[in-house]
Amino acid sequence: LHQDIRKRVFEQAKSALAPNHEKAAIVVRGGDSAQFNLYDSDCTKSVFRQEAYFLYLFGLVLPDCYGVLDLERKQTLLFVPKIEDDMQRWLGTRKNLSWYSERYLADHTYHTDQLAAQLAKRNIEHIHVLSGTNTDSGLPTPMVVNFPGMDKFRKHVDKLHPFLTEMRVIKTPMEVEYLRVCNRVSSQAHVYVMRHTHPGMNERHLEALFKAYTSYYGGARHLAYTAICASGANGAILHYGWAGNPNDQPLRSGESVVLDMGAEYNGYCTDLTRSFPINGKFTKQQRTVYEAVLDAHDQVIDALKPGVNYADMHRLAERVLVKHLMKMGILVKGTEHEMEEASMAAVFMPHGLGHFVGLLTHDVGGFPPGAEIDPMTAGPKRPDKPGLKWLRMHRVLKENMVLTVEPGLYFNDPTLDKALANPQQARYIDQKVLALYRGSGGVRIEDDVVITKDGVEVLSGALPVQPDDIEAVMKSNLKDREQRKLFD
């Protein structure tokens, strides 16, 4: 996988990065162990995970490394920390440097203190390093290249970040296969959770079951993101599951859950959501909301293909949702056009339709290179319009992009109250009908897709999405549900 990626980098890097100079190399610093300290403890926050750009190029999950691509010789060099003699009883017998070269298909491996010397030996004059901003978090490139002797080389910071970011946007066939595997395991785990959900359990049990399945069967030591296991009204809280709402509420019959959970597989992420009734049977109202979201989901997936602008897909999903909200009698006294002008869809879906997925759950490259910069945020300029302004991905689709489609419909009190306080929006809302839905939480349906030559492949296609299919899955486990002792 990573060798294949490096081959592509070598093919394109010379013209992209160094058209005017010879003797150039790419230098990337991997994640450091200190970042994983749990405060002043000598235990860690979590098992070390590699920084994504470094992992992308080198595939090595070890803290405190450097990687170099010698663009002149098209060679890969790894620089790994030296395990001191006395540390071997803690970390295992030191491996030969050639072990790394063989395992990670590098040309040479050295200790990190050799970095400047080896670059000099190769007469490298120009080094290209990563420097940029993540458009989702607004955070700068975390692993700043900084090694003794660096001042002897001419450092270039402009081109590498956009170049590698654009490479990461288009997945290689092997990357798609990794994402397919990851989606399959997470899909099966979602089914497993569905089959074991019943009233009387707690939200945290659903998180536990998902983790159990993906770690046991998927070898996933990490989730791709904090599990969102939101029942009842909590379903309307988009990032439920964080420390302030730690998936700790009881599951009640008659309510539904929004489960947004995905595992990581060799660094590649899945991002999947299903919503279903806790007792296994949709009420009429639950089904109405669900089918509205499903309609938006299906229409978007049908429309996806190369050449389509994803912002238009967001607008399509909004239009479908508005149509359903009008049919439900929640939105009234206006035309579809007027509703769109008033951003009514964003009151019920206060987030973007989707985002890239890859080595990050919210993968990089959501804004095209050269996108206009907003002086306020130093990030790319976003539209003003509620809804669209939350979209993480404003791109014309190309083959082998991998992204989520995740429309939702929520009854989120602060968002609704804000709309009701705004006469431009309140005029379209029937408060009596809305009251019937308030407190029921929400529905989100999220799948991961790869853009193909003329459409999409749904990577999470194994995960049931039709309400009848979900009911069938949940029914298959009903009879022995109560007596089953899961972990005997």
Added chain:
Amino acid sequence: LHQDIRKRVFEQAKSALAPNHEKAAIVVRGGDSAQFNLYDSDCTKSVFRQEAYFLYLFGLVLPDCYGVLDLERKQTLLFVPKIEDDMQRWLGTRKNLSWYSERYLADHTYHTDQLAAQLAKRNIEHIHVLSGTNTDSGLPTPMVVNFPGMDKFRKHVDKLHPFLTEMRVIKTPMEVEYLRVCNRVSSQAHVYVMRHTHPGMNERHLEALFKAYTSYYGGARHLAYTAICASGANGAILHYGWAGNPNDQPLRSGESVVLDMGAEYNGYCTDLTRSFPINGKFTKQQRTVYEAVLDAHDQVIDALKPGVNYADMHRLAERVLVKHLMKMGILVKGTEHEMEEASMAAVFMPHGLGHFVGLLTHDVGGFPPGAEIDPMTAGPKRPDKPGLKWLRMHRVLKENMVLTVEPGLYFNDPTLDKALANPQQARYIDQKVLALYRGSGGVRIEDDVVITKDGVEVLSGALPVQPDDIEAVMKSNLKDREQRKLFD
């Protein structure tokens, strides 16, 4: 729990911290959300965990908070971040400030931007803040108090860290009960793993099973530390399971495992290890090594009581192990005294006998207050002697201290090779006999105990430790082992 702790702090703080001044307060800063960023991603490394001193005093698991104890009025103040209007759709409807006061039994709750103003309103002149070094990691206090307007108060950094550290060393009855619960869940989970271990599985399955059990039944979102699931020769690698050795090797019949795994329960940690044969039946050699470690374990537990110096317990364990190594014929041609002079035990147990357990797995206070400082490390001075110099805890035991007892015996190649290269040690080693054991890994037996009035209570007493009992547990699952499909 935390109110009870604060009561004790209020009783003692005045004389310990502020004998010479009135108008004093303790100001503690909680953990911040930024520390949990996964590089530049907007996902996190793991779910937020609270900094231990803050958790100890306030019990609130929310990032970016401050807590204040007004020593004059004996009042507790919480300062929580304000959730902006638009963030409510992500994080849930903002809670009233009084919600925090009620839930966490504080006298008042404010937003963090009110910190200086509220201190001033109370005429606080002196603030005591945490500043010190963790003796296990060598890292400084992580959450430095730093708020706008702080310069108006007189800051004291000397006394709070040692004062609260000493408080944390002696657990309250409720803290012991939390640790008891945590130990019970982790003990049951170890039994569950034992019952489902068989050849052909992978180390990672054992980690997955332990996490599944503790999260499903124990509500444990976190392990207390990275799981060590080391099979065969890996058992001799003390921190196996880290990113460079990620618990990914197959389990082979005839080999044994060292499983060092513990869950966290409301911030309190467990630290438990069991070692057993993968096929459920000790070989004669495996039993010999196991019983040597068990003898050391039992003799230490029998000897523990208030007034005992834990360094003496480490020496006791070493003496027992040496006796067994002599019986096994690995150590020869010397008296026990000569073996001790040559630090032979440390060749086979290259770590300390145990450490405090509490809000950290390696809990604070391992060196008594006023311990001599080593100018090289800025930490407490440690003995030179191999073995003892690795001991994390040099204290005379008192009632309600909670600590681990974890003797081990390992065949770690770099450590053995180093000893064989040292004539002072090599002379006592029979290399032919040693060769029979090399490659077999190691055995560690670790329990958590609380010191009682005249002995100990083993908090992990529910976890079998006798080899016959372990075999019985593993046998109980043998017949249906192969056909069982764990997560159906």
